[in-house]
Amino acid sequence: MIKRDLKDNFQISISGQDTWYDMSVPGSAMDTFCKEGILPDPYYGMNEYKWTEFWKNDFDIRSTFSVSAEEIASEEILLTFYGIDTVADVFLNGKKLGHTENMHRTWVYQVKELVKEGENLLELHIASPVKFIETYKPEKGREIHFTNTGTTSGSQYIRKAHSMFGWDWGPKLPDAGLFRGVELCCFDTARLGESLIRQKHVDGAVTLHIGSEIEKADGQVVKAGNTAMQSNGNSAAQPESGDSAQPGVSGLQLFYELRDPSGALIYTGADSDIKVTNPALWWPNGYGKQPLYTLTIQLKAGETVLDTREYPIGLRTVTVSREDDQWGQEFAIMVNGVKIFARGADYIPDDCFYPRITREILERDVNACVFANFNCLRVWGGGYYPSDEFYALCDEYGILLWEDLMYACNIYDVTPDFAENIAIEAKDNILRFRNHACLGLICGNNELECAWTDWKDAQGHAPSLKRDYLYQFEFLLADVVKENAPDAFYWPSSPSSGGSFDNPCDENRGDCHYWDVWHGQKPFSEYMKHYFRFCSEFGFQSLPSIKTVETFTGEKDRNLFSRVMESHQKNPAANGKILYYLSETFRYPKDLESLIFLSQILQGYAMKEATEHWRRNRGRCMGSIYWQFNDNWPVASWSSMDYYGRYKALHYMAKGFCDNVAGSIEKKETHIGFWISNETLDPVTVKAKIAVKTLDFQVIEEQEVSKEVPALSAECLFEKEYKELIAGRDDSVFFVVEYEYEQNGQKVSKKEFETFVPVKYLELKDPAFKVTENADGSVSIQTDTFVPYCMLEGISADTIWNENVVAFTDKEAVTLVPVENQKISRDGVRIYDIYHTYH
Template identity: 40%
Template structure:
């Protein structure tokens, strides 16, 4: 309520059809009544959803006793529960199932109406580019797994267990084919990591980049797609999972990425083999007026092309503001980066970057990154500068619990990046560990 975050509240029914005996109906009746009375006053409560994936189970999963299942489903979610909710909380919005088209058993997981779950990326190991095949009205579930960071793994595994197919690591992975899927996606995006710690690191990058790729696509189609909820936020134990925050409340790369791809004004880049389209999504209630500054540059910072243009995007609109085509050799595709920034007056309010080949084909150089720490009481400001372009710069504190203002970011050659954090230990500079993508394989 205080943060202004809206809550989609599921009732606790999922992936099943229930036998509606009198005792069962009595039990779920009072369970629902008690819990809705407990939460109904919260202004953050956006809707009550009857179940997760039960409608699509009846429609598409070839379950037995189909006619009984349809009748049971209809009675539970379209008769009993709406009646109970109307009696105690008529002001609440009720959505019978997720996903659902809003028309019982009619294409419940379509991208044409209602909400959609999409698991082709992940469960079917489809590439991230498949996100761009769909234009859901509301994407209420999609995701990718990753491992937690090494500090978290050390709470349940010995160094002798530092292999993702060891007994301990497999015990902390409850999706039986997930570890092989993670390796598959690493192979699609990155060079093979050189050690266990690097594998954990790049697993978080596939998760972060995959979800970013999907959310940016959906937000470029604001008006048709009005929301995207990734699965999942957090963990109930230290484990490999779909979460963006691990059991110890440590942010994964995805959580840092999400603060950028969910920001109210988004600049996103849609790349082709030799072209880039720049999009602005304005989720605010007022127009945004500013200037796009863009450039194509080498990893050493040499500018090949650059330009700027004035833009104006109305409230709650998504607009393609620029398309640029370049004549690049294969060598240049592997050694250049396109970047764009949106400036409003004297402030850069959002930015993005993209290359023309998968990250595994980029000819990244081993960087020299200099660090400077400035302390003002408990507030620390870390300045980073590199002699070459770095992707996914990670700032780690192996011996301390520190949350930085930004992480897993791009660092451009000879440009300073400032990251802040809170700690009373001003001697942390010697303990800070910094790595980037190239360090995962060289």
């Protein structure tokens, strides 16, 4: 077999023009024309709108590639496109290969009869996505008038990442091109197709059942290995052992090799049922390790190896428990029989330039998840299906994935052609990620079910379109999942109580999205009134770092209500909401940098309050996934990590409130309780020193408590009413808990604080920080007065410290250390604190 990427000699042109520009693959029109300076960087200033007319163009892409005599002699030659964006006609040597209308699919063409030895001409004509949706004509009576906030009308008619047409955090940049690679594959006799690797966990051992497909050179597909297992739709139920017969193709055999995580060989042979005794189980981040076995499958003809595929395998069971209980019906991700509390955020595409979403960016993302003690990401349905590298990284680092199929906040015209198109799309992608240990569940869509029941703008559409929703997500796509990933848990929509328009926002069943805080402008205390079974979306906006703001503004634009700043804020009235919430907690800031800092603290505090509340109610609530993890351009948004990978205050704060063992303070006016959430598999003994202090650190009252907190639980260690103690001085005292416990033989020390009045009413003093920048890049800070929030930022390098957003509750110095392999800002740091936002 000969397999190679085609990535040289590609050029792109606007259709009808004779000027061609060199294009990289992966590459796109926007990437090329921006590099060439034909149009300006869409991320700067108001440049996004200078691209609007550009998207009405069609584009032509061409490339020449050489085929050798050895390749031409192969029995079969396949040309595979892993990402054509989007509506395209594909030609080889002047002959049409096919037509594409889905960027989410893999397109494979048999080209044995069309290629020639020597130079070959590959051409694509890509139609304007804007013109495509403008000219789409649904059947009379089935028109769709719904348009989601910030998006282009009609974007649901094309199978292209919805967020390319804008969102309430992203620009309208519907790119075109080849956002993934192009491959030429030449082979004789047969090659390996996809394999389904199922696991049976019994009596402390795991048996792998391997069913494979073999693609013959004549185009026939033969099933081989263990193909007798029936779909059961739930990984909690185990597959039955099946037939391990070799394929019914004369002279062909499959051989298997399994190596343990250390690389030691534990099986080699032709049996497609492989038993692993004493298995090392794969766990999500925080619950254990992520050992990966390596399964190698070889297709042989006699002694000749025709093809080889390799799969990293994490041995685990995953499902979602929906047991009835005293509150209704739980929704808990269950790994290896353990119900975990899911902690993480919602992932969107990392860029509007999809070719820029490289392995380096994806590794940055997954490292950021581990830093913040996430065990889960939700891949949101309005973007794209990530690359294979993304799923491999999540396997390696223990990040469970809630994987949406790519549908969000829309209504769809499900014609027979559309149904066929999306069924193949789902299969293409499920085959890519179904064997990954990180796959937690597959969800049909984002917010479509609740749109039909609760959204005013979604009402008034044809009943047949509502019927189509049920067909699309509760039958067609559910069946594709069941057939191709029989052990994956399928959930029809998010939020949902289980489907069929049965009160999808029911707080006592299924998952919920909660937006009364932020969109509804309700106070943070409103979170305490809700006990969702699993909150898969909730959020609060903030501004990005001043360094990020400087990348898209001139000095004259650096005002919250300038045209440029408002253009980089896609949620209507959001800047006003930031100021509204700020007025509830902090004093009016003196400048933009202070406003940025305060907005980030507000965001972090909001997500902290909600997550801690739900963790205190573990068992009733089993998941807290905040909106959102990342950005696709430099913007004010709900993200905790901005477009450039700079951690906002929220991301640093999440490291604390998502930690496996985390303390939290529950305050009800002057009544305070201190809780420990223990999300480990072992009990922990926590010792805590609890105090009320003046702002200059004089202790008014102090006491100590100690308690063993069981595994996978939340316990209240202390509670007290402080009304009398703080009477007449509530603006000059604060509450603090210093606590410690042992983890992996190491003592861990932490603290939590709370104030009795909003911070704006505290009589804060100038902290007059004593700052020492050490040779190793660490920064030590000391002060003689209470500082509720202090944050460091490198002036040049985007240094990530082991902790940030710290409180000073005593005179001890706090030292912030750069995490491993971080660039150090040698020209100094900025220090932000509350007092200096208004002084």
